[in-house]
Amino acid sequence: MPNTNRRIDPLPEEFRSEREAAQFWDTHSITDYEESLEPGELDVDIQRRHFEIEIDQECFLALREIARKERKPVKQLASEILKQKLRAG
Incomplete structure (x- = not known):
């Protein structure tokens, strides 16, 4: 059962840099922000296996x-x- 007494920091609207985003996610869990997640599209073109x-x-x-x-x-x-x-067989 999740701890409902735990304070969750607000999710920033945007990060000023990749470093700022990395620092935030290093100390926060994405599971605390599931309501903010949006589906995305991803095109994958695998050229090599x-x-x-x-x-x-x-x-x-x-x-x-x-x-x-x-x-x-x-x-x-x-x-x-x-x-x-x-090649040499």
Whole structure:
């Protein structure tokens, strides 16, 4: 049961900056302001999909070390290696 004795700060009409909004929401719960929420529309156009695969620790550590030497993200290096291997058949 919600605590009805708790004081809820008024929701500002607008925030002067993103930082001000972030500070407000860092210390307030959106559930306290549900009556102020309005439905919105969101168009999503997903161009790329990402997948996760499991690898053992030894492989990950080796990938991380090579990626560090080549100054690129581990996921980029892993994708490059897989693509090369798959092309080679």
